[in-house]
Amino acid sequence: MMRALVTAGLALQLVLLGSTACGESTRPDGGKGVLGKGTPAPDFEGRDVNDKPVRLSTRSSKLALVYFYPKDETPGCTKQACALRDSFKKFQDAGITIFGVSRDSEESHRAFRKAHSLPFPLVADESGAVQSAYGVPSRMPGIAARVSFLIDGQGKIAHVWPDVDPVLNAGEVLEAAKVL
Numbered sequence: 001m002m003r004a005l006v007t008a009g010l011a012l013q014l015v016l017l018g019s020t021a022c023g024e025s026t027r028p029d030g031g032k033g034v035l036g037k038g039t040p041a042p043d044f045e046g047r048d049v050n051d052k053p054v055r056l057s058t059r060s061s062k063l064a065l066v067y068f069y070p071k072d073e074t075p076g077c078t079k080q081a082c083a084l085r086d087s088f089k090k091f092q093d094a095g096i097t098i099f100g101v102s103r104d105s106e107e108s109h110r111a112f113r114k115a116h117s118l119p120f121p122l123v124a125d126e127s128g129a130v131q132s133a134y135g136v137p138s139r140m141p142g143i144a145a146r147v148s149f150l151i152d153g154q155g156k157i158a159h160v161w162p163d164v165d166p167v168l169n170a171g172e173v174l175e176a177a178k179v180l
Contacts, residue, residue: 027135034135034147034162041066041151042133046099046123047106049113054099054121061097062153063180065173067164068136068144072104072112076146080166081118087170088119094177096150101125103142150176 026032035041041064043057056064067084069077084091084098091098098120104112109122125131128142136147148169150159159176161169 028129028133031135034137034160035149035157037157037160039157041149041155041157042130044099044101044123044125044130044133046101046121047109048121049119051110056099056151057155059097061095063094063096063158063177064151065091065096065098065148066101066134066151067099067146067148067169068101068131068134069146069166070139070143071102072108073115076166077102078116080146080164080169081112082116083167083170084120085116085118087174090174091170094174096173096177097121099123101130101144103128103131103144148173150180152180 027035041056043055045053045055048054056066067080069080071077081100084100088098099122100118100120101123103125105126106124109124112118113122123130131138131144134147134149137145139145146164146166148161148164149157150173152158158180161172
């Protein structure tokens, strides 16, 4: 009997996670799911390598990559951040500012940035407000799914990657930016 209840409980959790992962949550603008192409990108603030505030709306580049990731120092997130770091010069040459967003604290981001020499801003979205504004689903409570957005020079979403491969995403974004 107990085993059946545990199995039923796990099944319910998977259903709930599945519906969240499919973008069923409601955004602050009343829409559902991940923001789509052509939608204005919600503004936010992160911290750069010098611990200075950087806003999406005041970036000097023509394009921006806003990538949501689950957690600092986890294998996939570290691979993705390091792939972006390793391609950073290409991003600069293409006029793309990179913003990494997770639910981790500013302190966690500082340590993550330092440990891996990350040259781009990280956004501490502890409340989940930025995640919610972009319609990024949660993989588990308090853990964002891995989703990337390419923002154009007018502040609109030009491309969305709803299910990111952490190793390939840097190249995918650079390729998509070539046509903008």
